[in-house]
Amino acid sequence: MNLKLATVFANMAELSKQKDGGAKTVIDFTRAARSIRDFPGNLEDSYNNGTLKCLPGIIPEMYDYLSEYFETGKIRFYEELKGDYSEELIKFIRISGLGKKRIFAIYEILGAKDIADLKEKISRKNSFKNILKSPKLEKDLLTKTHLERLVHSIDYYESTAALYPKGYIDFFINALVSRFKDIKDVHRVTVTGSLRRRKSFVSDIDLLVMTKSNLKGFDFAGSELFLKEVAKLPFIKTTGKRDLKHLTLSERFETTYGIDIEVIVSSGPRWAADLFYTTGSKKHVRRIEELALKSDVFTGAAGLSIDSIYRQDNPMRDIISIFTEKYFNFPEKTYPGSATPGMKNYEEGQDYSDCIIYESLGLEYVPPELREDRGEIELAKRSALPVLVKPGDIKGDLHVHSFWSDGLIEVEDIKKSCKEMGYEYLALSDHSVSNTYGNGLDDKKMLEKIKYVKSIRKNIRDFKLLVGAEIDIRGVSLLDYDESIILKTDIALASMHSNYLNTIEENTARIIGALQNPLIDAIAHPTGLVFGARAPYVFDMERIFGAAVKYDKALEINSYLLRLDINDGHAADFKKMGGKVVINTDSHRPSNLAMMYLGVEVARRAGLERDDVINTRSFKELIAWKKNRHRY
Known part of the structure; x- marks a missing residue:
């Protein structure tokens, strides 16, 4: 709703x-x-x-x-x-940034009926040429760059059509799990799948459930009765496909939340293996299976020879499951080794049952966020996995919008949040004048805001209230504010809010130009992505990463639930080049201030550690970074 x-x-x-x-x-x-x-x-x-x-x-x-x-x-x-236009078409106009007039012109010239038809027709040979030479086309309305943006936007639209922001699911996931726990036969419920790996956008909710009737072994009849009870929950709309395999029973349910739930009923002896397999990713699981296949510990426990293993249709899950059945006695957890608070990347309240699989292969435990087959297994072999950054490491938020621009956050909201989060500092970084629809500040209003912040922070003792600015990049080396204004700020972020229609060369040059400015500290939401509302800009990210490293500037991981920009893939690549990120909320409402953890999850999936994030530094360290940063 x-x-x-x-x-x-x-x-x-x-x-x-x-x-x-x-x-x-x-x-x-x-x-x-x-x-x-x-x-x-x-x-x-x-x-x-x-x-x-x-x-x-x-x-x-x-x-x-x-x-x-x-x-x-x-x-x-x-x-x-x-x-007469569909919701789908209106949404696509927003995503593309091309505007209604251009989209409607393309539809008319191609005779497209919907997005799928548009994709098919725009992909035909000579389609660009035919559109640009059409007698129906108004002069100067469309260029090749516009059509390239259209194709890019269609690809993005299709790739996200079945996804939901994790931050949206987090609004209700705890209440949902609690309703499952209220069912009489339930012994244990844990979130698994993409949500356990903390992916930013997911297609469904996977829940692994242990019923009391399944503690000692799998009870099919009892599991069926449990799923019938699930179907009675108030947020369940319809039941879907039911599947029995690997001694688990699963069923898919459509919910009133708009997202499907898959409920997987496990048993005590197979809980560890089922948690491992349902968590994924498929690539990571396959790599672990390859190691288990070569391990006498696993094949011996299963009582299988290599030849007999290869003759089976789906052997590896059974091998790992049989092994965990022998050594994992749920719920007492009497297996070799265990997860303890002293373990690297330990988090209170998480289920570490599948730790036995990694330990028995001689591997360091791989946190779910890293299970994507991006080199984590090689690091685990050497006990060299990163110590991932945690929400508690964050010392401040440098991107918060106030009532001065388009935010609805008051000073009292900020005081409360900083106390709850344990922050040392927070920056009010409002929009600049070019962002008309963000109620951006011109020079006069910006100077008034600076005066206001400096006056009220005299009475704030618990944290440092900083003067920030989110300054629009209007062109190559052209910002909304000149040096005299930027010098009066404590934190200067640069960002783009338009220019969707520029070429990759133009967009890249604009970002690099801002990075070269010695007064700019970081680039906010670098790719411009807004989930379901705006496809990312096109950039040469490698060149941007290189410039950020060269000029010692940070790139933002924007924590707002629809942005999460840069994503974990970009953040991992940036780290490899020696880059530093800043994790900010881009808050416009008091509730947004608590979304910092979503950006931290992106950083964790990228393998980032505390030192990779500039706002894990104390206020003194942050200011020292600004002062000591290389000037070019």
Whole structure:
């Protein structure tokens, strides 16, 4: 419900841009969309109990639209705005950044019916040439770069169509797991699959369940009865495919949350193996299987010879399962070795049952975040896995938007958050003037903000409130603020919020130009990605990484649940080149300040350690980094 309504309001913001609805109208719709999306509760319940109108960002006009939706099931103004065009098409206009006029022109010239048809026709030989030479095309409306952006956006749209942000699932996952634990026969429930590996965007929720009837062995009848109880839970809409294999019974359920759940019923003796296999990834599992195949510890426990193993259809899971059955006595966990708080990368409250598999192969335990076959097994052989950065290592947030631009965060919200998070510092980094729809600050307003921050921080003792700025990159070596303004800030971030339609060379040159500026500290959300709303810009990331290292600048891992930019793949590559990141929340609402952990999860999946992240440094160390940074 929340994501669906947030998309409607974001679409109204986008369509208002196209109709020249005015900056204030766009800002109002955008603020409402973000407030709806970031609301952790049930929006309809909030409407019914009268608290929705008090939600920050929901001004009376926006509340009227919400009220109309809950009373009638639609918003008449939205229906008029989008006309005969589908939700899919409106969403794609936002993702591409090409604007309604260009997209509609391409649709008309190609005679496309939907996104799938558009992809097929744009991929035909000479399609670019035919579009650009069409007599139907308005002069100077489209270029080859626009069409390349279109193809890039279609690929992104398709790659994310079935995914959900992990941060959205985190709003309700604990409550969901609690409902499972309330079922009488349940002994244990753990989140597994992509969520256990803490992927930023996932396709479903995987739950591994131990029932009391399965403690000593697998009870098929008891497991079936349990799944019937699951089907009665209030958030289950329909039941799907049921599967019995490897002495586990699984079933897929459609939920009212909009995302499917797969419930895998395991047994005590096979719990460790099932946790390992359901966690994945498939590539990592296959590499571990290859090691187990060569290990007498595993093949001997299974009582199998190498020849007999190769004759079986699916031998490796059985070998690992038989081994864990012999040495893993659930729930007492009397197996060789165990996970302890002193273990590298130990986290309180996590299930380490599958630790036995790694220990028995002579490997260091591989945290779920690293199980992607990116070299982690080779490191585990040498006990050389990184000590991954933790949320508690973060000393401050350098990218927070206040009421000065498009944020709805007050000083009291900041004080409360800094106390809860144990921060030493926090920077108010508001938008600059070019970001019209972000209510960006011109020079005059920026100077007023600087004066304001300096006046109120005199009375703050528990942490350092810093003057920050998120400065738009308007061109190559061209920023919104000149040196006289930037010198008055404590932290200067540079970013791009438009320019979707530039070439890879132009975009790369803009970022590198900002990195060369000695007054810029970091690049915020470098690829410009907004999940479900904007495909990433095109860049030469290797050149950007090289420039960031050369000029000793940080690249941001943006922790907002729809950004998570740079991603774990980019962060891992950047680390290999010697780069440093800064993990920030890009908060616009008080609740966003708690999203820091999502960015830390990206860093952990990239194998980043404490020293790879500049805001794990104390305030004194942070300032020293700024002062000692190489100047070119």
